[in-house]
Structures are given as C-alpha cells and as structure tokens.
Amino acid sequence: MSAIKRYTALFLILTLVFTLAGCGSSSGNTEKSESSAANVNTENSDGDNSASDDMNATSPAQESSEINELQADTADILVVYFSRTGEQYTVGVIDKGNTAIVAEMIADKTGADMFEILPQEDYYPYTYDELTDVAKKEQNENARPSYQGDVPDLSGYSTIFVGAPVWWGDWPMICYTFFEDNADALAEKTLIPFSTHEGSGLSGFDRKLSNAIPGATVLDGLAIRGNDAQNKQDKVRESVDDWLSGLGY
Secondary structure, eight states: OOHHHHHHHHHHHHHHHHHHHHHHHHHHHHHHHHHHHHHHHHHHHHHHHHHHHHHHSOOHHHHHHHHHHHHHHHHSEEEEEOOOOEEETTTEEESSOHHHHHHHHHHHHHTOEEEEOEESSOOOOSSHHHHHHHHHHHHHTTOOOOEESOOOOGGGOSEEEEEEEOBTTBOOHHHHHHHHHTHHHHTTSEEEEEEEESSOTTTTHHHHHHHHSTTOEEOOOEEEEHHHHHHOHHHHHHHHHHHHHHTTO
16 A cells, blocks of 8 residues: 555544544533533522412411411400399399390400309399398498309400499499409409499499509490390490490400
C-alpha cells in the first residue's frame, strides 16, 4: 500500500472516531438536560401546591385558638337562681318555678352555665299562705338556710346573673346564705340581679346585692311578673332579650 493510501485510510478512521465521540457526548448532555428539567419542574410543582395548601388550610393551632375563644365567650357567664313550685299568688299551682323560667331564658340568650340554689332541707310549704308565713319567719330571724350541692368554681366566671322571687320585699334568706358563703369569690365580678314578683318589682335587689357583696359591680336588674312567666312567655322572652341587648349581650 502506498503512503498516500495509508494516510487516506488513517484520516478516514480518525474522522469516524471523532464523529462517534461527538454523538455520544451530545446524547449524554441531552439526557442530563432533560433529567435536570424534569427535576426542576417536579420541585416547582410540589412547591406551588405546598404553598397553596399552606395559604388555604387552617393550622391546628389556629383551630384550637378559635375553639378556645368561642368557649370563653359562652362559658364566662353563670346564672344563679332560687325558685319555687307549688301554689303561687295569682298563678295557681305550678310545676316549674317563675324564676326558673326566666333563668333559662337568660341562659338560652347568653349561653351561660346555670346553678340552682336548692334548700338542704326543703321545709318550705306547698301552699302559698303557709309559704309566706315561713318566709316572714326566716326574715324576722335573719335566718341563713343551708343549700345543697357544690357551687361551680366562680373564678371561671366574670359575669353572674342572680335571680329569685321577691319575698316580703327582699331576697329570700337562702340567697343571703349563698352571698355570704361566696362573698370573696363574688367580689370584683359583674353581678346582675333579676326578680319575679306580683307587684313589688325589683324591690331593691340591686342595692341589697351591692351591700351584700362590696366590691362587685352590680348592673341594672330585671323584674318579671310571675303570672307573665307562666302565661305570657313570648312577651317575657322579648323583655329578657331587650334587657340583655341593653347590657351588651
């Protein structure tokens, strides 16, 4: 073989080698580029979804905070009341006390908890005339009848409604037992009185409550006729709602 042929053959071999090497390099770069692009797109997609979820979702901490705020709004109020069934003036025999009816209306409107003052020894007569005699005797003796049950932890309440029937122009003596037993816990709270009656109105419940619990803030009370509580409940509920609205509830 002549020198020219050998050089020509060598040239063709080298050309083929460089051509194949260039193709391989180009293919590798293409695959690497496509792989990188795929990775970038995947990360961006996940990132966008994650960001969207974070913006739209409510975190457990936020949900817990909202629930706590709602519970605080509805559990910060207590309604304490004393009520009687049996024969009532101008009403007849009742199975549910007048004050209990009003107390439930207040609790329904405000979402308040309730505590009923129940006598430890229920010696109160069923008939009206006999009941008034016992109530007068207690008042003359400045008695402090005991009540049953454990009083709720009053430290958890900022506002306490207190209601009772008017007995001889005053709170029933068992209510004074409650006031005195819990005087420290009731001090510096907002107390709101309400009464049921048949002509005596609120009968100074607010002033007497202020005297019994110095340091408490006593707001304007509400007086409801017992006959209305039994027989005109739509009217009474409207009065209760208007009164509570005026107090900011």
